[in-house]
Amino acid sequence: MALETSVEKPAPVRAIANAISGWIDRLGAVWVEGQVAQVNRRPGMATVFLTLRDSVADISVTVTCSRVYYDSLPAPIQDGASVVVHAKPSYYANRGTLSLQAREIRAVGLGELMARIEHRRQLLAAEGLFAAERKRPLPFLPGRIGLVTAPNSAAERDVLDNTTRRWPGVAFEVVHAAMQGPRSAEEVIEGLRRLDRDPSVEVIVIARGGGSFEDLLSFSDEGLLRAVSAARTPVVSAIGHEPDTPLLDLVADLRASTPTDAAKHIVPDVVHESAGVTQARQRLRRAVQVRVDREQQRLDALRSRPALADPRSLVDDRLAELDDHRVRMRRTLGHRLDRAADDVAHHRARARALSPLETLRRGYAVLQDGEGHVRTSVADVGAGETMTVRVADGRLHVTTDHAELLEESDD
CATH class of the missing domain: 2.40.50.140 (Nucleic acid-binding proteins)
Structure with missing residues (x-):
């Protein structure tokens, strides 16, 4: 109330x-x-x-x-x-x-x-389709690039022109498909699989210009997302402009903000790479030159040493040492030979002193009968017996006339 x-x-x-x-x-x-x-x-x-x-x-x-x-x-x-x-x-x-x-x-x-798209994103994320470890790296310089886009579209011109401008020798395999409408997802999947079967294609780009949210719905289609995930060839998503984020951007191996940006990712810039090669060549030359200069300095230092500056000096020094050694060897050998000769002479003298021949040279003689028996006593020699007298330089054959026995005091 x-x-x-x-x-x-x-x-x-x-x-x-x-x-x-x-x-x-x-x-x-x-x-x-x-x-x-x-x-x-x-x-x-x-x-x-x-x-x-x-x-x-x-x-x-x-x-x-x-x-x-x-x-x-x-x-x-x-x-x-x-x-x-x-x-x-x-x-x-x-x-x-x-x-x-x-x-x-x-x-x-x-x-x-x-x-619905958010719900689909959560389900696919739970399956791991958006995981970073599933992303495959793009080749540095692909020999052939596959492109799925609408025929005669601005996206096609952007990708082809910018890629060719960055690397003139690049080759393309273009497959046209509807980029919006009820058959868009089906045609894009067919184009993707066709390029994926071609072994010469090293990277695939799916490109479309900007559009409304409804225009980009086909690029959040679950069938397309699973086809991209199952492809063996790396896939680049270049759909719409920077704010546009269909689910294809999440499952693709690389997301390009625009078709023009895709060209910057799939091929290097030939001008930049040429400058890099030139700089690398210059650095390599400088490194080689520094290495050669350092080795030349080491070689000069080695050559400046006396052994290499005049190698004959080492030989001359060794020859002088060899001559000194030879003289010392001869002198030492001579001394040893002289001492050995003296020893031999001493031994010879001692041996000769003990020889019976030396006794004979001192005037002694050895009396032997005809049979060669030595007679040491006159009692063993009879008169008229033929005897042999051994003296220092020969023998005398004598006949005894008589024998005379000497007294002990007559020694």
Whole structure:
């Protein structure tokens, strides 16, 4: 019921606020359509605040929902998304604010498409299709490049012209396919598989110019994403402009922001590479020259040594040493031979002194009979007996006349 108030009996603010709160609480839940202008998730709070704006009039209202429900949505609600909210109006009397307590939030139109794509992204990410370890490196200089694009499109001209400008000798295998529409994903998959079967193609580029979100939906098709993931050839995604991010960018081995940017990634710049080769050649020459100069200095240092400056000096020194050794050897050998000769002479003298011949040379003689028996006594020799006398230098044949025996004192 309406409050009865007058100038004499005005109602306090709390009464008016509580009355408004009561009137609003009696309202049932309603379905509200609008555009999300802002999402506010405050840390530590169990409530998420959204600002829902009318798509035509400049009117907005605050929507609250539990954090648990918001986190359970298939895809996070992004700013600008169109949604339909099942909510109950609520009035917060302490602050005098009106809000809608959301019980269910559904994305509609473009927002619904974005939610589906986000849900698909989460599923494929869980399978590992976007994992960094699955990305294959591009060849440094591919001999042949495959290109899937629309016929006579600006994307085709951008890729071909910029790539040829960077590396004039590059070769292309171009496959035309619809880049939007219901048959786009199917034709792109067919072109991709055709190029992937060609062993001469080393990298494949899927290129398309910019467009609306709906125009790029085919490049988030699950069949196309799985075909790119299964391809043996590295794939470059060059779809749309920098803000455009279809799911193909996530599964491709390399994402190029534009078709022109793709040319910068698939081939090197011939001018830059030529300059690099020139610089490398110069560095190599300097390194070789430094090495040669260093070795020449070492060689000069070795050649300046006496042994190499005049090798004959070493030979002359050794020859002089050899002559000295030869003289010392001869002198030593002579001394040893002289001492040996003296020893031999001494031994010879001692041997001769003991020889019977030396005794004979001193005047003695040996008397022998005809049979060679030595006679040492006159008693053994008879008169008229033939005898042989051995002296130092020969023998005498004598005949005895008589023998005379000497006395002991006559010795």
